[in-house]
Amino acid sequence: MNATWIQRRASTAAWTALVACVAVVGGRVGGQEPPAGGIDRWSKLEASDELRDYRTALRDGIFEESSRKFLLEIALPQLAVAANRPDIDRVRKKMFDRLCAVDQGPGGKPAAIEAALKFVASTMTDVMRNQRAEMVVRVNAALLVGELRLGTKPWAPAVEPLTAALTDDGLPPAVRIAAAAGLARHVDADPAARAADVGPALVKVVEAPLAGVDPVAADWLRSRALTMLARMGPAAPAGAAAAASRLLLDATQRIDLRVRAASAVGACVKAQSDTDAAAAVAAIRDLAALALGDTKAAADKIALAARLTTGAGGEPPALGDGMAEGTPQAFRRDAWRLGVLADAVAPADGKGGLAAVAGAAAPTASALAKTLREGAKLLDSTPNAKSLASALEGIAGTDAGPAAAPGAAENAPPPPAAGQGNPTGVDGVPFGS
Numbered sequence: 001m002n003a004t005w006i007q008r009r010a011s012t013a014a015w016t017a018l019v020a021c022v023a024v025v026g027g028r029v030g031g032q033e034p035p036a037g038g039i040d041r042w043s044k045l046e047a048s049d050e051l052r053d054y055r056t057a058l059r060d061g062i063f064e065e066s067s068r069k070f071l072l073e074i075a076l077p078q079l080a081v082a083a084n085r086p087d088i089d090r091v092r093k094k095m096f097d098r099l100c101a102v103d104q105g106p107g108g109k110p111a112a113i114e115a116a117l118k119f120v121a122s123t124m125t126d127v128m129r130n131q132r133a134e135m136v137v138r139v140n141a142a143l144l145v146g147e148l149r150l151g152t153k154p155w156a157p158a159v160e161p162l163t164a165a166l167t168d169d170g171l172p173p174a175v176r177i178a179a180a181a182g183l184a185r186h187v188d189a190d191p192a193a194r195a196a197d198v199g200p201a202l203v204k205v206v207e208a209p210l211a212g213v214d215p216v217a218a219d220w221l222r223s224r225a226l227t228m229l230a231r232m233g234p235a236a237p238a239g240a241a242a243a244a245s246r247l248l249l250d251a252t253q254r255i256d257l258r259v260r261a262a263s264a265v266g267a268c269v270k271a272q273s274d275t276d277a278a279a280a281v282a283a284i285r286d287l288a289a290l291a292l293g294d295t296k297a298a299a300d301k302i303a304l305a306a307r308l309t310t311g312a313g314g315e316p317p318a319l320g321d322g323m324a325e326g327t328p329q330a331f332r333r334d335a336w337r338l339g340v341l342a343d344a345v346a347p348a349d350g351k352g353g354l355a356a357v358a359g360a361a362a363p364t365a366s367a368l369a370k371t372l373r374e375g376a377k378l379l380d381s382t383p384n385a386k387s388l389a390s391a392l393e394g395i396a397g398t399d400a401g402p403a404a405a406p407g408a409a410e411n412a413p414p415p416p417a418a419g420q421g422n423p424t425g426v427d428g429v430p431f432g433s
Contacts, residue, residue, distance in 0.1 A: 034081070036073040041083040042091045050074055051098065059102045061109025063116050071116075075099055076123055079144070080137045092140050095120075096147055110150075117155050121145050125161040128175050139178045146182010154186045159194070162186075163201045166221075169208075173217035180224040187228045192235040194228075199237035202229050206243040206264075219257050222247065226260040230267040234352070241265050241274040249283050255291050259337050262287065266344030266353045277358040281365045284341050284354075285398060288372055291337050292392045295330055299385060331383035335376045338391065342372035364399045371398050 039045050054070045057063070075095065078084055084091045100116050127133055127141035146162055148155040165171055165179035187194045205225040210218040226247070229240045244264035247253055253261075262284050269275055342348075346355040346369035355365035375391030 035075075035077045039074055039078075040081060042078050042081075042087070042094065045075060045078060046094075046098070048074075055098070055102055058112050058116060059104055059108075061104065061112045063112040063119075067116070068119055071099065071119055072123065076120065076127075079124075079127070079140055080134065085136070088136065088140055092144050093147065095144060096149070100148060113150065117148055117150065118157065121148060121155075121158055121161065125165075128165065128178075129171070135172065135174060138172070139174050142175050142178035143181065146179065146185060154182075154189050156186070158182065159186050159197055163198055166225075167201045167204055173213050173221065177217065177220055177224070180221060180228075184224065184228055187231050191232045195232045195235040195237060198228065199232060199235075199240065202226075203237060203239050203243050206240075206247065206261075219254055223257055223260045226257075226264040230260070230264040233267045234270050236264075236268040240268040241270070244268065245275040245280055248280060248287070255287065255294065256337070258283075258287050259291070259340050262344040263340050266347070269352070269354060269357055272357045272359060274357070277354045277365070278361040281345055281354050281358060281361060281368060284345055284372075285368055285395060288338055288341050288375075289392065289395050292334055292375075292388055292395070295334050296385070296388055296392065299330070299388075303385075328383035331379050331385075331388055334388065334391070335379035335383070338372045338376035338379065342369045342376060345369040345372065348373065368398050371395060 034040065035045075037048075037050065039048055039050070045051055050070055054067055054075070057067060076099075078091060078095065079088070100113065100120055102113070104110070104113070124141040124145045128138045128145070130138065133141075142162075142165060145158050146154075148158050150156075162179045162182045166176055166183060168176065183194075183198055187198060202225040205221055206229070210221065213221070226244055229236045229244065232240075241264070244261045247261035248258050248265055250258070262280070265275060265280055269277070344353060345365050346353040353365075353369070355362050355369065358365045371394045375387075375394055378387045379391055
């Protein structure tokens with residue numbers, strides 16, 4: 001199944017919302033003077049003798065006091081210059097390219113590059129923690145730390161300040177989100193290595209109540225943490241599967257957060273003692289039915305409104321683009337959900353998943369995975385209401401799994417109402433429609 005469109009839109013929506021949260025006008029890094037030498041925009045810096053001299057020294061393996069002074073007084077303050085604000089994303093990326101990356105050739109002295117990276121990381125860490133700085137500057141400082149590279153690989157020493165920022169309840173959610181984006185690059189580059197130093201922090205985020213954090217930001221942080229844990233797979237730290245399972249079983253959580261939780265449970269589980277596999281499989285079945293039922297209920301309302309409006313001689317209501325219920329994209333969103341849930345139960349390659357540790361419930365789990373995968377393929381290839389109904393029928397025909405414990409239904413918090421179960425987007429990103 002191809003969920004590229006969904007993933008691309010989710011990523012775009014996430015960054016658009018993040019920028020909207022922090023885009024403010026004017027100001028500078030708190031307590032920091034404007035760039036020295038009258039270099040008050042990035043384009044001037046690009047053409048300056050100061051940058052040329054700095055890069056020549058770095059190419060020659062030299063990073064000394066004059067280099068630090070240039071970075072501190074001229075180059076790095078560009079992040080807070082108002083004239084650079086419209087192009088701040090491009091400026092930030094240029095900052096790494098021009099300040100931390102030069103070709104030293106054979107026999108070069110990488111110690112100078114390392115020194116530049118350390119100085120930039122230290123300065124930007126101070127900025128992202130500076131309460132007097134504008135939020136847009138703090139966020140971009142965190143993003144810059146996460147974008148630091150040595151050659152083609154993420155610069156490993158950045159993991160420590162990024163992890164500290166991710167788990168710091170005193171930092172604004174936007175800064176923590178930016179730190180998580182950087183950590184994801186490190187996890188993608190070396191999941192097993194990052195399981196040791198980043199993994200425990202991710203489990204902490206998944207388990208944290210995130211009290212006082214905007215619900216959308218809280219969902220984003222948990223979703224990002226779950227995605228990274230799933231990337232680590234069996235290398236994830238102890239407690240990862242159990243923490244993710246608690247979110248999966250929590251009916252008050254948003255649908256796509258629970259889908260991400262299911263993915264992490266299936267990827268991280270290693271033994272029967274890690275989680276109640278049978279209960280997790282049953283929860284996945286119910287979650288799939290809830291997700292598709294939610295889409296169907298919302299699409300039915302829109303279809304009814306369209307019929308009533310058209311019947312009265314008017315134009316049917318415009319659904320627009322994006323994830324509007326009743327559009328092909330909405331059905332492909334459910335294809336993504338079913339595909340992820342199927343892999344959580346029993347991956348197509350037969351390796352791992354909840355079925356591997358489900359014991360006597362393994363046949364039930366494997367059958368459910370097959371049904372979910374078939375529904376995902378159908379919705380992806382033919383994204384319409386008929387395919388949705390067929391997928392729902394298939395799920396309804398599977399084994400419901402273990403019965404709920406006595407009193408569980410009475411004590412469980414109510415699930416989201418039909419048509420309101422997914423305001424948090426897809427692919428681990430809660431900024432969708």
